[in-house]
Amino acid sequence: MHEVMENSAILNLTTPKSVVFYGASDKFGMGSVILTQLKALGFEGDIYLVHPKQTEVMGHRAWPSVSDLPETPDLAVVVLPAGLVGPTLDECGRKGVKSAIVVSGGFKETGPEGAAMEAELREIVRGHGMRMVGPNCLGVLNTHHKFSTNTLPYVGSPGYIGLVSQSGSFVTQMFGPLAQRDLGFSTAFSVGNEADVDLVDCLEYLGECPHTRVIAMYIEGIRRGREFVETARRVSAKKPIVAYYVGGSETGGRAGLSHTGAMAGPDRLYDGIFRQAGVIRAETIEEVFDFCQVLGSLPVPNGNRVVVLTDSGGPGAAAADACGRAGLDLPSLDPGTKERMADVFPVTGSLNNPVDLTFHRVPTAYVDEIPKAILADENADMLLMYLLAPVEVIAEAFRAMGMEHDEATAAAAKMNEDQAEAVSALSEKGKPVLGYTLRSLTDEPIKTMMKKGVIVLPGTRRPARALMALLTCRAYREKASARAGG
């Protein structure tokens, strides 16, 4: 951990060495599920269960109270009925526990009575100098510390995406979709009602976190506007921040209000806040992770000129259209580049942009000679490549040429892997290379591409908008250096 991290006010919340756990029982329930997941993730610290009656719970020793524990745990995890949370936190505070994750709901989100109880919680933790995430949340996941208070199993690998979310679902329910794309979280916060630790605290933390390359935010409403802008501006100068804000439409705002009680502001106001703060705005939850993936994996381009490479006219034209709509330019290639490609270029192909091969005269041309020539062209800032990866058809072609059935299958798979490696190596040129496909990202040939490190996004709109996010990132950085320089 960096030195700055060691001073983080909420480090105990993300990297506890010991935990006191409230709410596990031998019956199925939220507490038991969270404890099961925490153990399944392989948490290496000590877990002390507290249970009012039993001396053993789920096969573990249970203690009657935190005051009976042989040491002072770093963190309390509380999954108890709302009415028991205050007294429990108070007891923890008296023992010297410095932080708490309160999963329990039944507070501000239920109305005035709950809000009063929540205010009490805040007073208790502040009185003891504690920091608290929640209530009404799924707490913290730190994949690099094997720590989680989530209800669903974390199925991916430790990753580079930090997340702060005002919805627990947008933490846990992303585990599967991210793993399918070989992406993973570094640390993810479900902040719930933000009675103490809020969006801004988590953003500050992720800004310093060495495992986090890019920060995602799901926002229904920002409480500390000025601090948010100041913090985000500082953080975004060195690490991209992507936000998905749903409070801006009338319908989204109303929904957020009854979900976590956060007050939303009009869309335009938030647009302004995000721009000032250097935050890249995503339109959907899928886009959040599209943007995080390209921002975390691809170099930032020098300009907005994209070359589309395709072997199919329609998908090429559709990508060109989507790029135009996203604000990207499609430059003409330098005559020298055209000459350089001419040797491996089929006569039916088009050397305009999209560069359309129509078919593959030389098997390596599409993934090697041609993209390399494009990337060497001074007119090209980025490359967007269509990936059909028709492995089944290639296998059939090999069979038609006389190969045995299994030999053809293996040869086609090998070709797929070789092509994936070739495309993956292209990004070394210092210009971003992005793949797009009309297939499902869960199709084997596309998965092979992704496993070899090729970034692939589905459709044409999502990849075009992801490339534009790289440019927005660049613009924010330039503004930040100008500020620093001035």
Added chain:
Amino acid sequence: MHEVMENSAILNLTTPKSVVFYGASDKFGMGSVILTQLKALGFEGDIYLVHPKQTEVMGHRAWPSVSDLPETPDLAVVVLPAGLVGPTLDECGRKGVKSAIVVSGGFKETGPEGAAMEAELREIVRGHGMRMVGPNCLGVLNTHHKFSTNTLPYVGSPGYIGLVSQSGSFVTQMFGPLAQRDLGFSTAFSVGNEADVDLVDCLEYLGECPHTRVIAMYIEGIRRGREFVETARRVSAKKPIVAYYVGGSETGGRAGLSHTGAMAGPDRLYDGIFRQAGVIRAETIEEVFDFCQVLGSLPVPNGNRVVVLTDSGGPGAAAADACGRAGLDLPSLDPGTKERMADVFPVTGSLNNPVDLTFHRVPTAYVDEIPKAILADENADMLLMYLLAPVEVIAEAFRAMGMEHDEATAAAAKMNEDQAEAVSALSEKGKPVLGYTLRSLTDEPIKTMMKKGVIVLPGTRRPARALMALLTCRAYREKASARAGG
């Protein structure tokens, strides 16, 4: 076939009883691939191969010329070098063949010389009173007639989506993605350079085709504008038409020009044409099929008021936001409805819109009692339901309650199926019910939902915009009846 269909000028092109095939050989190539796929699809008519030298090709008898055939085939399929196409069509015409699909490229799309050759083709076929699809196309797929001139295997079932496409890729490369969603084509046209049969002819045909419930179009440029509007207007009064137009942006327009030589017009002009013609415009190729699926499977709603049902706050708020942005309203429920639901509603839930259960007190409530109460509410025109389908977690819960491992797996799968059936039955209320998920549509529990007939779209933007497409369809129909009435 309907009587009108029997009079269709292009019926021979879609339902030939016999075919003369040019361009198959014993070597791997476009002709051989297409013939292989035609046979693989199970075409039941006669196929006569013509080969200049061999008497047997790919294990079939081959004839030296069409004039030697024992009968006059309905259709010629031509996959020959460009220079041979004219003489071949002329010979077919003299034999009395009434239609042709010319797959061969090398015509207008390559420049002035090719354009001149293409004009000759047109003169030849018109001189013989023939109709021709192509050149530079993948021709026709009629799944209900087991007929195809496509290069990729058709992997789905015969379906209800008719397609006219100025890109062959947007026919063949959709086979996989559509099959994954249990969707299929009825008849799909790749029109290529449209030297004779064009978008308008195909639209006219699909308007009458009894297997086609909804028509999709991929458009790079429309040649016969007036006829397009007249035909589309007539067709859309009874059958929805969805179009994806890529020529509107500067970048898309340039790309289309070098792809099929079609001249694009500005975006706004096309917007106007589509509105006049009753054509629903899609923004991406995925959206084309989203729209087709809901238009072909769901009833048209009476108004734009959608109720979002969720068991997760974040996905609910995100859907509410997406609905608002798409132009839908989120009404409050009638107090009576709230009372009706109260019995099965958990105390932590929210009875606002989104209706958020937060968790399931009664297993059937989410798929039966609650959606039924919502659909009975006069304030609700449509229902948008979040489907997480956490089958793995449910299985784990069953195990925690003492079930054996496999028994729990089976019980959770059974629950998934029962829920799918319950949701599928909901649409009988005459109001559209659409599912949305943040999982991949290829995940087993979601596939189960879809196999039972539940329409599920991924994310929040796509389902919201698909519901809006239903409303656009309704608006167009109202305009059409007003016209008919006046």
